[in-house]
Amino acid sequence: MSTFSGPVFDMAKTQFEAIADYIDIPHHERPRILLPKRAITVTCPIHRDDGTVAVFEGYRVQHHLTFGPTKGGTRYAADVDLGEVTALAIWMSWKCALAGLPYGGAKGGIAVDPYSLSRRELEALSRRYMQEMIPFVGPHTDVPAPDMGTNEQVMAWFMDTYSMYQGATVPEVVTGKPVSVGGTVGRREATGRGVAHLVARAMEHLNINPRGATAIVQGYGNVGSVSALTLAEMGVKILGVSDHTACYFDPSGLDLGAIEQHVAKHGVLAGYSEAGLFDPKELLIQPCDILVPAAVERVIDAATAAKLRCRILAEGANGPTTPDADLVLAQRQDEIFVLPDILCNSGGVIVSYFEWVQDIQRLFWEENEVKERANQILDRAFHQVLDRVKRDRVTNRTAAMAIGVEKVRDGKRKRGLFP
Incomplete structure (x- = not known):
């Protein structure tokens, strides 16, 4: 075994x-x-x-x-x-x-x-x-x-x-x-900012205007909260948020500033308000332009994938979508643009890499340099994925994973097997 x-x-x-x-x-x-x-x-x-x-x-x-x-x-x-x-x-x-x-x-x-x-x-x-x-x-x-x-x-x-x-x-x-x-x-905000940056790139690709677009964020922790706040700064209206303690949804838009003040004080969403409380099981399938699952693995199964009503699925969490759900999403590829987890939430490890480099050199960068360099890497990966999708006519997840797996396989082959 x-x-x-x-x-x-x-x-x-x-x-x-x-x-x-x-x-x-x-x-x-x-x-x-x-x-x-x-x-x-x-x-x-x-x-x-x-x-x-x-x-x-x-x-x-x-x-x-x-x-x-x-x-x-x-x-x-x-x-x-x-x-x-x-x-x-x-x-x-x-x-x-x-x-x-x-x-x-x-x-x-x-x-x-x-x-x-x-x-x-x-x-x-x-x-x-x-x-x-x-x-x-x-x-x-x-x-x-x-x-x-x-x-x-x-x-x-x-x-x-x-x-x-x-x-x-x-x-x-x-x-x-x-x-x-x-x-x-910029490290604490890096993953959420990266999610929002790639959502912006996806909106450009799909000709969606951020001003007037709507979003739902499942998982209002570090990644989810920063994603929501950064999207809101772009003009996106946040309709729903949730964490492990509470879920809120308002089709006219939530007061994100008030929610952020409550979470900063109490650490969780619970107790924010009696108005707008919502069933967390239903949050993922509400209509929106951008859906950000930013909590834990396996929250979108095949049944949920069939009911999604978003245009962009931005995976802030690791592994939020099951393989069975991917089969459904592959059939809905023209309806739902997936930003797969290994691309969408990579801003955190990119800026972690920058931190490691700075610590080794004992030479630190300004925040605008951190953000610019991170966005350059995110953009390069995003376009590599789109090019692979166009070339091989595969899904975004297949393209992203194939690029990653191929690089690891090639590295192992080139180094050989020791001894």
Whole structure:
């Protein structure tokens, strides 16, 4: 029985097999391209505030190191498991390759509800996890970053823990840190800004005027909130938002400024208002020009895909659309323009790469330089995908994944098999 299993891993494997068939990868080569180089499972005991000891399971998966160190976020969520982390690492490999970054994909996680921990407990768990990972991570081996359930503060604790063991400050060991300890300006907003930038490119491609366009954002965390705010700055009207605590929808448009003030104060949407409360299961299928699923994996299945009433599907989350849903969307290609996850949410890893470069050089850029360089890479990847779609008459997701997988396969072939 394989070490790697579960619905999210099975989804990543199904996607890969479809791409491997499309680009004619021999079956004997496929396991080497798909399966990760290294998967680590650790236990992380901490003292709780009440004096008891609690033990949490942690994971880190490094998919491949063909082009350089691996790169990927660290997720804190109660249902995190090895299969999910592996799938996320695989998707990160295709994402980095599509963007032309010198990284392989990685992902980490701890099976914990971070909201159930006090700040002291969260720090203790974060430091223990990094302590367990020290033999396996480093600036030229694997560079962690934030993900769902983690943030700049957690990355600062990671960096400090690693640095204490090295006897010197090593800011380049993680990205997504506070600017005051070696982070880069624009990193926190990078993923959401990238989503909005690519939506703007898709609107240009489809001749949609942002002023008067409408959007729904599912998942009002860091990525979703920044996507919504940036789209609103373009003139797009935000009709609906949701997180794990509440869902709001108003066909005349939501007061995004008031929502943002509430979330900044309380951390979640719950309690914002009694007006506009909506069924989160119905939010995805409301009519809009732009739909941004920015929460978790597998929220759009085949049944939901058949009911979507958006013109642009911008995947801010990783893996929000199942393979069965992709078959439906392929039939609706003239109706729905898909910005696949490995393209749409790649702004975060692009600016993480910039942070890593700046930390190594100890030379930092201004925010406009960060944004301009990130947009250049996003535009290049966007047009590469459109060119592949036109050339081979395939879907946007097939084109994006094929570009990423081909680059990884070519790199492995050129380097050969050691020993």
